[in-house]
Amino acid sequence: MNGSKRVLVIGGGIGGIQASLDLADGGVEVILVEREPSIGGRMIQTDRTFPTLDCSSCVLTPKMVEVSLHRRINLLSLSEVVEVIKEGGGFRVKIRKNPRYVDEEKCTSCGRCAQVCVLAGRIPKEFDEGMGRRGAIFLPFPQAVPQKYLIDPESCLKLKKGRCKKGPPCVDACEVGAINFDDKPRLLQYQVDAILIATGFDLFDPIGKPELGYGRYPEVITSLELERLMAPNGPTGGEIRLGDFHPRSFFFIQCVGSRDRTVGAPFCSRVCCMYTAKHAYIVKERVEGAVVYVSYIDVRAHGKGYEEFYRRLQDLGVYYLRGVPGEVYKDAKGLIVRVEDQFSAQVREVATDMVVLACGIRPRRGMEKFFSSLGIETDDYGFIKTDPMTPFKTNIPGVFACGVVTGPKDIPDSVASASCAALACVEYIS
Amino acid sequence: MLGLLKREDLFACIQCGKCTGSCPEAGKTSLNIRVMVRKVLFGDWEDKEVPWFCSSCGACTIRCPRDIKPSEVVVGLRAQMVEEGEIPSSLYRALENTLVQKNPWGRSRNKRDAWTAEVGFEIPFIGEDTLETLLFTCCVQAYDPRCMVIPRNIAKVLHAAQVPFGILGRKEVCCGNEIRRVGEFGLFKQLMEENEANFERYQVSRIIALSPHCMNAFKNEYEGGDKKAVHYTQLLWELIQEGRLIFKGSYDKRVVYHDPCFLGKQNGIFDEPREVLKAIPGLQLMEFSRSRENSLCCEGGGGRMFLDVEMGERNGHKRVKEALALGAQVIATACPFCLLNLEDAAAVLDADIEVRDITEVLMEVL
Numbered sequence: 057m058n059g060s061k062r063v064l065v066i067g068g069g070i071g072g073i074q075a076s077l078d079l080a081d082g083g084v085e086v087i088l089v090e091r092e093p094s095i096g097g098r099m100i101q102t103d104r105t106f107p108t109l110d111c112s113s114c115v116l117t118p119k120m121v122e123v124s125l126h127r128r129i130n131l132l133s134l135s136e137v138v139e140v141i142k143e144g145g146g147f148r149v150k151i152r153k154n155p156r157y158v159d160e161e162k163c164t165s166c167g168r169c170a171q172v173c174v175l176a177g178r179i180p181k182e183f184d185e186g187m188g189r190r191g192a193i194f195l196p197f198p199q200a201v202p203q204k205y206l207i208d209p210e211s212c213l214k215l216k217k218g219r220c221k222k223g224p225p226c227v228d229a230c231e232v233g234a235i236n237f238d239d240k241p242r243l244l245q246y247q248v249d250a251i252l253i254a255t256g257f258d259l260f261d262p263i264g265k266p267e268l269g270y271g272r273y274p275e276v277i278t279s280l281e282l283e284r285l286m287a288p289n290g291p292t293g294g295e296i297r298l299g300d301f302h303p304r305s306f307f308f309i310q311c312v313g314s315r316d317r318t319v320g321a322p323f324c325s326r327v328c329c330m331y332t333a334k335h336a337y338i339v340k341e342r343v344e345g346a347v348v349y350v351s352y353i354d355v356r357a358h359g360k361g362y363e364e365f366y367r368r369l370q371d372l373g374v375y376y377l378r379g380v381p382g383e384v385y386k387d388a389k390g391l392i393v394r395v396e397d398q399f400s401a402q403v404r405e406v407a408t409d410m411v412v413l414a415c416g417i418r419p420r421r422g423m424e425k426f427f428s429s430l431g432i433e434t435d436d437y438g439f440i441k442t443d444p445m446t447p448f449k450t451n452i453p454g455v456f457a458c459g460v461v462t463g464p465k466d467i468p469d470s471v472a473s474a475s476c477a478a479l480a481c482v483e484y485i486s
Numbered sequence: 487m488l489g490l491l492k493r494e495d496l497f498a499c500i501q502c503g504k505c506t507g508s509c510p511e512a513g514k515t516s517l518n519i520r521v522m523v524r525k526v527l528f529g530d531w532e533d534k535e536v537p538w539f540c541s542s543c544g545a546c547t548i549r550c551p552r553d554i555k556p557s558e559v560v561v562g563l564r565a566q567m568v569e570e571g572e573i574p575s576s577l578y579r580a581l582e583n584t585l586v587q588k589n590p591w592g593r594s595r596n597k598r599d600a601w602t603a604e605v606g607f608e609i610p611f612i613g614e615d616t617l618e619t620l621l622f623t624c625c626v627q628a629y630d631p632r633c634m635v636i637p638r639n640i641a642k643v644l645h646a647a648q649v650p651f652g653i654l655g656r657k658e659v660c661c662g663n664e665i666r667r668v669g670e671f672g673l674f675k676q677l678m679e680e681n682e683a684n685f686e687r688y689q690v691s692r693i694i695a696l697s698p699h700c701m702n703a704f705k706n707e708y709e710g711g712d713k714k715a716v717h718y719t720q721l722l723w724e725l726i727q728e729g730r731l732i733f734k735g736s737y738d739k740r741v742v743y744h745d746p747c748f749l750g751k752q753n754g755i756f757d758e759p760r761e762v763l764k765a766i767p768g769l770q771l772m773e774f775s776r777s778r779e780n781s782l783c784c785e786g787g788g789g790r791m792f793l794d795v796e797m798g799e800r801n802g803h804k805r806v807k808e809a810l811a812l813g814a815q816v817i818a819t820a821c822p823f824c825l826l827n828l829e830d831a832a833a834v835l836d837a838d839i840e841v842r843d844i845t846e847v848l849m850e851v852l
Contacts, residue, residue, distance in 0.1 A: 266778065266779040267508070267545075267779050269780075311502075311551075317550075317552060318550070318551060318553075322552075353502040379506070380502040380503050380551070381504075381507050382504060382506070383507070383776070385776045385780055388811070394507055394508075395503070396503040396506035396507045396512065396518070398501070398520070401521070403506065403507070403512045403513030
């Protein structure tokens, strides 16, 4: 019914993926723009979902593949929207497709190039939050879509210095001649009838809370770093360890960078209580005899099955401790979390092997300029403003939004908002 | 009603406990700052002793996610007790001394410049010529024989680097930083006005504060909001960067730096003292686990220098023990209260470690 209509979806996380599929299934042509080399977003970085403990990849990978195969979805990875001009009833958009240096048509994803890269295993891997290593030519992660390798120009010797051994080795290894060091950014233009923004989030950088020791003690990690240690496609294959160090006691600190005016974030990030509960569960499941503390201000278990999940954790012997830790430091006993356990009014100095910071949610970095160029209104924290009765509409007619870009959401809520926003797009363009 | 705070300001407290978890006196004294805030909100705080346990390190207020300012609740309670005359006698004496002699120890105001006697050159009065840089001594440094060396050292450094400066001499009065924290707002105001009048009269354009407590009062609490105040470590680092200090010889010791609360966590000056130490040839700088924003308070602030408090292990002792465990030979600091408390701890523990002001370390190689 909308065969000639076209929607630009910005962001290929679970929100953008769901919206693209809904739109395309409804007969709309979709241009899906993703800044990263693969779609999947934050969800594909996680091990499992709460509270059902479903495997995230098992749920999401089929949808990612569906996106890549859908005849009405044009997936542009490594791409950014650089200009939007209102034109007629729709928009003329300019998109910069950044060079992959590997021909997407030719690459068969055999992986020989990555094996022979002189920098293999030496560069912190973004997908693993720096916990794993990659080379200069790499696949972002095994389930990446598109399933194509890419070269990171920041580290590749050939691109940076003009030469890499005699070869370079990746070129010699590639049997299909896919590697192209002369690849350049390309500017693409499209006419679209509506725009749907689903650019998602970043985590709060806990360097902003220096008393918690992040960046100083390697055993203090973020929740997303723990996700990567837990994930089967992560740097440890799902084993919770830092190199050869196998932590046996864990202290989870909630509300790091949420409900906190000192870092300009008085809002609740909504997901940390439950993802921490999930983390505590997985730790208990995988580390025999693990001692687990969770410190909190309030446990916000508001969703379906959430309170029951919280109870399950307590039955597993997780110490839920009300009180925000003042500081994390080290003494002869190891890492120490200093915290008042309010229900016993005791200041406890808890020795622990690992501290996990449940970092709050922030709008994805680098979007402010784009939003303001479009005239999209955001709130004090950078989330897109919406009305309660139309939570998927921005202030600009024809521009819609879904997922965390309008405010913190968990996966079910992001999916629901994506489908709503897709429907709103269809309604708008019909 | 509560000094600068109103009871209404406390309604937003969510009792998260960040304050108590951060408090260096929690667990070792009966001060639980979270409970105090709650009880003050309900108007049923009765205790007259516990509010004096706070050492004004500021961690609770700096870290409070709801901007409640728990340390100001303490000051407010103290202010009520000062008003009602219900304060410990040693504190009463300190306040009376400050009123009369302009220093908490009640030493003669006419001896405030006694430290200048041994520097070996004339130190001009700030009113002379066109001097605009004022060297401001803390009361401890002006009168305590252990600490007098600090203004002397800085005077010598400035002299050698040919930085023109003057002092207020007998016109100098206590900065009032601790007086305000004891809750004596009236006296604080009086001291502030006297100092500000002098700054104005002598057209002071830059104040080099020798104590972080004085610097804090000038920068953050004086009505003039005197942004011209710097701590001496900032000045030293400037001089070193400009190549105006020539080092002779080498200081071959392992030194651990202790961040004073009023310099570090309350005013964000972490790097300059470290840079000065690192610039000293031969010196090997070490770090406490609890350093910078996490530095463990020496317990000398907020009037605690005038008051003995029953408690578990003193933080100074913990500090000295950690320094020994690190293998440090010297604990260096940049605050007279920290210096006295840490040195006392080292003496009580009979620890084989020196406690030195940064200027003392510096003088070894100048």
